[in-house]
Amino acid sequence: MPLGVNERADAWWVKPVSQAIGLAILLGYANWAAFLGAEHYHFVAEGRDYLSPFYSPYLHPAWLPAWLSPALLILVFPLGFRATCYYYRKAYYRVFFADPVECAVGEGRKAYCGELKFPFLLQNLHRFFLYAALVFLVILWIDVVKAFIFTEPVTTTFSYTHLQPTGGHYLAVGVGSLAILFSTGTLTLYTLSCHSLRHLVGGKLDCFSCAVAGGPRLKTWSVVSVLNGHHMAWAWWSLFAVCFADLWVRMCSMGIVHDPVLVTFRHLFEVTSKISWIP
Numbered sequence: 520m521p522l523g524v525n526e527r528a529d530a531w532w533v534k535p536v537s538q539a540i541g542l543a544i545l546l547g548y549a550n551w552a553a554f555l556g557a558e559h560y561h562f563v564a565e566g567r568d569y570l571s572p573f574y575s576p577y578l579h580p581a582w583l584p585a586w587l588s589p590a591l592l593i594l595v596f597p598l599g600f601r602a603t604c605y606y607y608r609k610a611y612y613r614v615f616f617a618d619p620v621e622c623a624v625g626e627g628r629k630a631y632c633g634e635l636k637f638p639f640l641l642q643n644l645h646r647f648f649l650y651a652a653l654v655f656l657v658i659l660w661i662d663v664v665k666a667f668i669f670t671e672p673v674t675t676t677f678s679y680t681h682l683q684p685t686g687g688h689y690l691a692v693g694v695g696s697l698a699i700l701f702s703t704g705t706l707t708l709y710t711l712s713c714h715s716l717r718h719l720v721g722g723k724l725d726c727f728s729c730a731v732a733g734g735p736r737l738k739t740w741s742v743v744s745v746l747n748g749h750h751m752a753w754a755w756w757s758l759f760a761v762c763f764a765d766l767w768v769r770m771c772s773m774g775i776v777h778d779p780v781l782v783t784f785r786h787l788f789e790v791t792s793k794i795s796w797i798p
Contacts (some may be wrong), residue, residue, distance in 0.1 A: 531621045539614040545758050549573070554767045557588035559772035560765065562695065567668040567778060569695045571765040572702050576658045596651035603645035605714045606754050648714045656710060659703040666699040667692065669780075690784035695767055697781075702757070702764035709753035712746035 552560075553573045560571040570577055578589045601607055612618050619626040634642045669691040711718070721740030727733040746753070770776045 521689075527621075527623055531624060535620055538610055541755070542610065542614060543761055548762050549758075550768075552762070552769070553590035553594055554588050556769065557590065559769045562768050562772040562778075564772075565778065566671065566691075567693060567695060568665045568668070568670070569699060569768045569771065569778075570662050570665070571768045572659060572662070572699070572706070572761050575655075575662050596648060597655060599644065600648035600652040601758075603648055603752075604754065605645070606643060606751050610754075615682070624641050635755045646719070649713055649715050649719075652710050652713075656703070656707055659706060663700050663703050665695075666696040669693075669783075691780050692782040693778045693780050695764075695771060695778045698760075698767045702760040705757035705760045708746060709750070709757040711743060712748075712750040712753050714747060714750070715764070717743045717747050727786060751757040755798050 552571070561577065562569040573590050574593065576593070578592055583592075585587065606685040613620055634640060667690055668688050669689040671689065717740065720743055721727065721730075721736040724730050724733075724736070724740075726789055727737040727740075730736060767776070767778075771778045
């Protein structure tokens with residue numbers, strides 16, 4: 520059937536067009552931020568420690584050329600995980616390749632080889648990218664903790680007997696803290712709702728009661744199955760959240776916006792470092 524030919528009475532084109540616009544904007548920004556905007560991705564000022572998720576973990580080896588973005592060393596695994604994701608494959612096959620553009624709509628091609636040829640053969644690596652994505656989640660949650668720990672400015676107190684610089688750390692919530700939490704939270708939901716993870720934890724079993732640790736695996740599989748039902752939503756929300764977190768960190772670092780402190784917990788958790796010198 521020729522491309523676009525169909526007998527559907529609904530506005531079938533709205534979904535692929537909106538997905539194309541969304542992917543173009545978010546992926547366009549992500550590429551700029553990761554590969555061309557390799558500055559202002561780490562905001563360490565005003566007591567904050569905000570790191571863009573595109574550049575986590577923080578890597579800045581001495582041998583890295585100034586023109587080469589650290590993201591090139593990091594994003595190969597998160598990018599591989601998204602590019603081989605079952606939902607994203609469906610999305611970009613339809614949006615960019617029109618293969619098919621929608622259900623019961625002509626796609627125009629005469630031959631189909633599936634994912635048996637390069638580069639689509641690499642889609643089979645999705646499970647291995649999942650393992651890397653799970654490791655990255657641990658790193659990203661460490662960044663979340665850092666985003667909620669603010670640093671007091673260091674002051675120096677003089678007396679007749681000693682010199683005592685003081686500074687400390689305390690819990691606080693800034694807009695950047697919430698942006699990084701939102702990014703990591705949605706990334707966690709997106710990763711844990713993965714079809715491959717659902718298969719690994721129990722989807723491949725025919726009998727849970729016959730398997731080793733069948734009870735816990737059934738419970739885990741049930742939770743992942745609930746998350747998996749919203750995998751498409753987590754895919755979109757996580758992509759938006761990562762871009763927003765990077766944008767906020769970047770604007771703070773460039774001095775375009777001021778990161779307001781929403782809540783402070785100085786007395787709930789406070790660590791004060793003191794260095795005394797007695798002559």
